[in-house]
Structures are given as structure tokens and as C-alpha cells.
Amino acid sequence: MKIAILPGDGIGPEIIAQARRVLDVLAADGLAFEAEEAPLGGAGYDAYGHPYPEFTQKLCREADAVLLGAVGGPQYDTLDRPLRPERGLLAIRKDLNLFANLRPAILYPELANASTLKPEVVSGLDIMIVRELTGDIYFGQPRGIRVNEAGEREGFNTMLYSESEIRRIAHVAFGIAQKRNKKLCSVDKANVLECTEFWKEIFIDVAKEYPDVELSHMYVDNAAMQLVRNPKQFDVMVTGNIFGDILSDEASMLTGSIGMLPSASLDANNKGLYEPSHGSAPDIAGRDLANPLATILSAAMMLRYTFNREAEAQRIENAVKTVLQQGFRTADIYEAGCQKVGCSGMGDAVVAALKA
Numbered sequence: 001m002k003i004a005i006l007p008g009d010g011i012g013p014e015i016i017a018q019a020r021r022v023l024d025v026l027a028a029d030g031l032a033f034e035a036e037e038a039p040l041g042g043a044g045y046d047a048y049g050h051p052y053p054e055f056t057q058k059l060c061r062e063a064d065a066v067l068l069g070a071v072g073g074p075q076y077d078t079l080d081r082p083l084r085p086e087r088g089l090l091a092i093r094k095d096l097n098l099f100a101n102l103r104p105a106i107l108y109p110e111l112a113n114a115s116t117l118k119p120e121v122v123s124g125l126d127i128m129i130v131r132e133l134t135g136d137i138y139f140g141q142p143r144g145i146r147v148n149e150a151g152e153r154e155g156f157n158t159m160l161y162s163e164s165e166i167r168r169i170a171h172v173a174f175g176i177a178q179k180r181n182k183k184l185c186s187v188d189k190a191n192v193l194e195c196t197e198f199w200k201e202i203f204i205d206v207a208k209e210y211p212d213v214e215l216s217h218m219y220v221d222n223a224a225m226q227l228v229r230n231p232k233q234f235d236v237m238v239t240g241n242i243f244g245d246i247l248s249d250e251a252s253m254l255t256g257s258i259g260m261l262p263s264a265s266l267d268a269n270n271k272g273l274y275e276p277s278h279g280s281a282p283d284i285a286g287r288d289l290a291n292p293l294a295t296i297l298s299a300a301m302m303l304r305y306t307f308n309r310e311a312e313a314q315r316i317e318n319a320v321k322t323v324l325q326q327g328f329r330t331a332d333i334y335e336a337g338c339q340k341v342g343c344s345g346m347g348d349a350v351v352a353a354l355k356a
């Protein structure tokens, strides 16, 4: 098992350090893996002048899985667009063909009060958001900022999905729904955008191969509303790149904090990049405040999806459950009566729970 570890920027190195400690405990108990670090994003720009340096690219292409912290920071926001950290992240997703992004929004019962929604609305929540990750308006050409015929500047992007791109993410989503409660909701804006009208058409066609899965369709504006009105109506949601970006951040608050939401980005052979769904949180970076659980849970997803190590994945997830039961909370999920810990303190607690 070869793992490329990309700490990235902001809180990235802090949260990755805790995930590494967790993997080290498993290694001491016999899990054999090789891990090597490389810079991505702003760290890549600082070290090699590029957000996805060749060194990093080579390491990640050779690895079976990639564990990533987060990228980005205000100091990089004025760089030329191709040199910005976010471009490094998009580049690695495209380079490794990681088209299927799984973002599970699960509420741990202990965090029912950490959510800004009423406990009865979110208790028992378990949604899988499947986000297409290498197409859509994120990658469609043409794109840019230009001067139009009237001499005015304008910005433009292209929302685009090919049939094969839609079919392959549809098969992933139906496959996941089959293993869960067999309910798949495809989110689109087919009432306005041809691109997603086409998406819907292809989903209806692929559904014929999965007669046991109940496929429904919802417009994205309604889906955003339904996610806070009655999120438990959803089992698996599938959508394109941009809608999935937005809806998964929204769903993260159902789980108490964006610091709780892990993710897997998979290619067709289950090679994967695993990262928390949140960003580099520059506002709290370097202060031992970040919640490392989304990253630790991403490492669990890595063991499950790429390495087929279900037992070890569950061991990590159970350790996270234990520390929440024990009352350990980082600031983002803190409530009165609990024990406030920092990023490394949360790592200590998870390591202790793993060893117990």
C-alpha cells in the first residue's frame, strides 16, 4: 500500500499530522504501508513555483491513494489564476481521473446539538452525496474574461457534460444506492440548463439497468431547501460538480460542523484521493484550533475504498465515536459540559481510543 500524503496549506499540515498519528497506530498493529509527503497548492507554489509540481504529480501517480489536507490561502489569491492553489487541486483531480466524489454526511448522535438545525430534524442523518468531480462548469471550455463586441469586459464559463461522463457517474451512484436504501435522488436544473436536462435524460436511461433502485429528480434550488427542511428524506444524492460543491457544504452543517465531513474522490479502479470537504481555514490556521476528525475519517474512507480494509476503517470510525461519547470537542463542535480540546488534543484522544 503506497500512500502519498499532501498536507497542503493553512490548517492542512495540522490536521494531516493527526491523521498520520492514527495511521501510525494501525501500522504498529500490523497495517503495512509506505507513506511519502509532497507539496500541493500554495505549498507547491512556494517549493517549486507550481501548485501541482512534477515531484508531487509523480508521487501521486505512483501511489495507490492520496491523503490530502487542504489548499489555499489569502496570500495566493493575487497570483495568476493557473498558479493558484485551487488550480493545483483541480489539476490533481483531473490528472488522476478522480471523477467520483463521495461525501457522506453522517450525524453522530453526540453532535445532535452541535448542528444549527433542531436535533429532531438531523438525528439519525445518514446521506451519501455523490458529486461528479472532473467535468461541468469547473472544466468546460471556453472560459475566461474578455472584452465583448460592445467594448465591455465580461466573464464566461461553459457548463458541459459528455454522455460518457454522465453515464460513468450514474453507474457509481446507482451502485452505491444499491448497497444502501436503494433510493437515489439526482439533482439538476433541467428546467433552465440544457446541460443538466441532458444529465437527467441519461440518468433515466441508466436507471433501466438498476430496477431495484428508486430514482427521483429534484431541482437544485428545491434540493438546497429540502436539505434543511427535511434532510432525512434523502439516502443517496447525485449531482454535477458545481451543485455538489455547494450542496455538500450545506449538508456538512447537518452533521454539526464542516470539520466533520470526510470525502473520497475515486477513479474507475478505486484509486482515490481522500480529503476533508472543508478548506484550509486560514482564519484559524497555526493555532491548534482545527477539527481533525474530517481528515481522520477521510483516512478511514481510504482504508475502505482503496485498500478494502473494512475492519481497520471501522476501527478508526469507532474511535471517533468513542471520543465524541467521552465528550471531547474542538471549538467548532463545542457545547457546554464538554471538554474543549485543540487539534492535537483531539488527535491524542483518538489515538488513545484506538489503543484502548
Ligand SMILES: NC(=O)c1ccc[n+]([C@@H]2O[C@H](COP(=O)([O-])OP(=O)(O)OC[C@H]3O[C@@H](n4cnc5c(N)ncnc54)[C@H](O)[C@@H]3O)[C@@H](O)[C@H]2O)c1
Pocket (backbone or CB within 6 Å): 011, 069, 070, 071, 072, 073, 074, 086, 089, 258, 259, 275, 276, 277, 278, 279, 280, 281, 282, 283, 284, 289, 290, 291, 292, 294, 332
Ligand atoms: N479541498 C480544499 O482544499 C478546499 C476546499 C474549500 C476551500 N478551499 C480553500 O480554502 C480557503 C478558505 O476557504 P473558505 O474560508 O471559503 O472555506 P473553509 O472551509 O476553509 O472555511 C470556512 C469556515 O469553516 C471553518 N472551518 C473549516 N474547516 C474547519 C475545521 N477542520 N475545523 C474548524 N473549523 C473549520 C473555517 O475556520 C471558516 O470559518 C480558500 O483559499 C479556498 O479556496 C480549499
Ligand SMILES: CC(C)[C@H](C(=O)O)[C@@H](O)C(=O)O
Pocket (backbone or CB within 6 Å): 072, 086, 089, 090, 245, 277, 279
Ligand atoms: C477549493 C475548490 C477548488 C474545491 C472545489 O470547488 O471543488 C473545494 O471547494 C472543494 O469542495 O473541494
Ligand SMILES: [Mg+2]
Pocket (backbone or CB within 6 Å): 245, 246, 249, 277
Ligand atoms: Mg467546496
